[in-house]
Amino acid sequence: MSESRLILALDVYERERALEIAECTAEYLWAIKINWPLIIGSGLKIITELKQVTGLPIIADVKLADIPNTNRLIARKVFEAGADYIIAHGFVGRDSVEAVMELGETIIVVEMSHPGAKEFIQPVTEGLIELANELESFGVIAPATRPERVEYIRSKLKPGIRVITPGVGAQGGKAEEVIRAGADYIIVGRSIYGSENPRESARRIFEEIEGVV
Ligand code: C5P
Numbered sequence: 686m687s688e689s690r691l692i693l694a695l696d697v698y699e700r701e702r703a704l705e706i707a708e709c710t711a712e713y714l715w716a717i718k719i720n721w722p723l724i725i726g727s728g729l730k731i732i733t734e735l736k737q738v739t740g741l742p743i744i745a746d747v748k749l750a751d752i753p754n755t756n757r758l759i760a761r762k763v764f765e766a767g768a769d770y771i772i773a774h775g776f777v778g779r780d781s782v783e784a785v786m787e788l789g790e791t792i793i794v795v796e797m798s799h800p801g802a803k804e805f806i807q808p809v810t811e812g813l814i815e816l817a818n819e820l821e822s823f824g825v826i827a828p829a830t831r832p833e834r835v836e837y838i839r840s841k842l843k844p845g846i847r848v849i850t851p852g853v854g855a856q857g858g859k860a861e862e863v864i865r866a867g868a869d870y871i872i873v874g875r876s877i878y879g880s881e882n883p884r885e886s887a888r889r890i891f892e893e894i895e896g897v898v
Pocket of ligand 1: 694720746794796798799828852853854856873874876
């Protein structure tokens with residue numbers, strides 16, 4: 686089995702449910718992404734527990750968007766809790782992103798996957814790509830719901846900066862299409878954790894990605 690390019694967005698509140706889903710899908714994942722729902726529901730200690738149960742990297746999607754000092758205060762605690770990557774917004778400016786990058790691997794949001802992203806984020810994507818290139822972040826977040834945008838963002842990014850795309854499944858994006866467009870990793874939440882058989886759903890998406898040549 687080749688290395689997975691699938692990231693599970695584990696957006697549930699309850700610790701037990703999160704650990705159960707993580708454990709049964711881990712075989713098909715590259716990493717687990719946690720967001721505010723799980724942090725609010727189960728506390729930051731869930732990061733350590735997820736790592737113990739799965740051995741996978743943890744991406745903390747806290748979408749930091751504050752002044753450098755506040756970003757630093759939050760990022761420090763999240764990295765200390767065991768997160769391997771933090772997702773931060775770029776629109777707040779270089780200094781705010783740098784404050785996070787000084788503490789650990791950072792993924793910058795350059796465009797979002799929901800319809801409202803067209804209003805304010807898409808018009809500034811160009812500048813956010815430039816920021817990611819200059820800072821050489823681990824990766825960027827791009828929308829799986831718009832493969833043509835993924836292709837464009839990939840073409841403008843320095844090689845080596847990973848393109849990570851949420852929006853597959855529940856939001857309408859197709860895994861195969863977005864991998865062909867140049868995504869390195871895809872993020873899937875509801876289509877896995879909300880399905881009757883999360884393990885089977887993860888396996889199916891893993892195989893869909895693996896089948897793309
Ligand atoms: O359930 P679903 O597959 O739509 O989950 C997508 C995950 O990715 C959610 O955690 C969402 O907050 C996150 N996300 C997104 N679009 C972005 C950035 C993050 O959907 N641009």
